[in-house]
Amino acid sequence: MMARVLVLIGTKKGAFIAESDERRQTWSLRGPFCNHWPIHHLVADSTTGAIHGAGGNAWFGPAIWTSHDLGETWSHSSQGLAYPEGQEPVAAAWSVEARDGELLVGVQPAGLFRSGDGGETFEHLSGLRDHPSRPHWNAGGAGLILHSIVRDPAAPDRIWVGISSAGVFYTGDGGKTWEPRNRGTRADFFPEGQNYPEFGQCVHNIVKAAGAGDRLYQQNHCGMYRSDDGGANWQSVEKGLPSSFGFPVASHPRDADTAWMIPLNGAEQGRYVPDARAAVWRTRDAGATWQDLRDGLPQENAYFGVLRQAMATDRLEPAGVYFGTGSGTLFVSADEGESWTAVAEHLPTISSVETLAVD
Template structure:
C-alpha cells in the first residue's frame, strides 16, 4: 500500500501543498493556490479528502476555497459568511475545522459559521456572539479573531473555540449556547486583583489530545496550560520552559501525554525563539517536564517566529512534526521531533501548517 503525506500551508500569498511518501525524505512543492489571497488556514477533511482554505482581507472579501482533487482545481465561496444588518463586515476567515460532516469557519471580527454542504454555503452560529460577554471582547495584536476550532470527535454537539482577546468558549448543544471555559488561565496584563477573570484571556491556540478523556492543551499569551476536564479548569504546565509566551501547540496523534510547542522570547522582546536558537519543546508526560529538540535546527541568528496555527503533526508511526516560520521556512521531523530538516524555504509568511495522510 502506497502512502502519500501532504503538508498543507496557508501563507499571506496563497496556499501551498508539499508532498512526500511515507519515508518523508524527498518533498515536492505545489502552489501558490487560491489566487494568492492571504490564506490563514488550510485543512483537510479526512472523511472526504477535500482540502479547504480559509482567508481573505478587506480587498478580496472573506471566503473558503475548496479542492476535491488534492489541489489540482479550486472553487471558493463566501455565501452566507456575513453578519446581519447593522453588524460589522467580516474581514477574513481565520480558522477551519471539519468534523461530523460539517465544516466550521472562525472569522474576524470573531464569530462562528458552519457549512453542511462541504463549503458551498455557510450559516452563522449566532449562539457564540449572543454570549453576554461579547461587548467586552477586544482585538489582540492580530485583531479580534476566532482562531481555534476544537470539535469533539465523539460528540457532534460539542465544540470549543478560542478567541483573541476573549478566551475559550464551549458549546454542548450544537452552538445554541456557549459557556466561558477560562478558569485557571491568567491575564497578566490586567490589574493584580483581576488576573483570573471569567473571560478576556488572550488565548493563542487550543488543541485536543487524542483519546476520550477530554484533555485539552492551550498556549496562552500568559502561560501554557492543560485541562483534563474539557476546559472546565486549567492547570499551568509552563515550569521548565524558557518562556511563558508563544503561539502554537500541537499534540501527538495517538499519545495524549505528548505535546509540542514553540516558546518565543516574550511579547515585547521581538517575539522570536529565545537567544535566536531554534527549538521545538516536547513533553512526554503531559507538561510535567519538557525537553528542547534542536538537532538539525539553526542555532545561530535564528530570529524565527512560528504563528498560532503553524505547528502540526501527522498520523504516521513514528509521527511527523512540522513547523513553518514567518520568514517562509518549513522544517520537518520524521521521528517525533528528535531530528529536523529544512524541507522548504523562501516561501511567503507561513500562517498555518496542517497534514493529510492518504493510503492508496
C-alpha cells in the same frame, strides 16, 4: 500501498502543498494556489478528501477555498459568510474545521459559521456572539479573531473555540449556547487583582489530546496550560520552558501525554525563538517536564517566530511533526521531533500547517 503524506501550508500569499511518501525523506512542493489570497488556515476533511482554506482580508473579503482533487483545481465561496446588516462586516475567514462534509469557520470579528454542504453556503451560529460577555470582548494585536476550533471526535456537538482576546468558549449543543472556560489561565495585562477573569484572556491556540478523555493543551499570551476536564479548569505547565509566551501547540495522534510547543522570547522582546536558537519543546508526561529538540534546527541568528496555526502532526508511526516560520521555512521531523530538516524555504509568511495522509 505506501501512503502519500501531504503538508497543507497556508501563507499570506496563497496556499502551498508539500508532498512525500511515508518515509518523509524527500519532498516536492506545489503552489501557490487560491489566487495569492491570504490563506490563514488550510485543512483537509479526512473523510471526503476535500481541502479547505480559510482566507481573505478587508480588501478581498472572506471566503472558503475548496479543492476536491488534492489541490489541482480550486473554487471559493462566501455565500452566507456575513453578519446581519448594520453589524461590523466579516473581514476574513481565519480558521476552519472539516469533518464529513461539514465545516465550522471562525472569522474576524470573532464569530462562528457552519456549512453543511462542503463549503458552498454558510450559516451564522449566532449563539456565540449572543453570549452576554460579547460587548466586553477586546481585540488582540491582530484583531478580534476566532482562530482555534476544536471539535470532539466522539461527540460533534461538543466544540471549543479560542478567541483573541476573549478566551476559550465551549458549547455542548452544537453552538446554541456557550460558556467561557478560562479558570486558571492568566491575563497579566489586566489590572492587579483581576488577572484571572472569567473571560478576556488572550488565548493563542488550543488542541485536544489523543484518546477519549477531555484533555486540552493551550498556548496563551500569558502562559502554557493543560486541562483534563475539557477546559473547565486549567493548570500551568510552563515550568521547564524558557518562556511563558508562545503561539502554536500540537498533540500526539495516539498518546495524550505527548505534546509539542514552540515558546518565543516574549510579547515585547521581539517574539522570536529564545536567544535566536531554534528549538521545539516536547513533553512526554503531560507537561510535568519538557525536553528541547534542536537537531537540524538553526542554533544562531534564528530571529523567526511561529504563528498560532503553524505546527501540526501526522498520524504515521512514528508521528511526524511539522512547523512553518514567519520567514517562510517549513521544517519536518519524521521521528517525533528528534531531528529536523528544512524542506521548503523562502515561502511567504506561513500562517498555518496541517497534514493529510492518503493511500
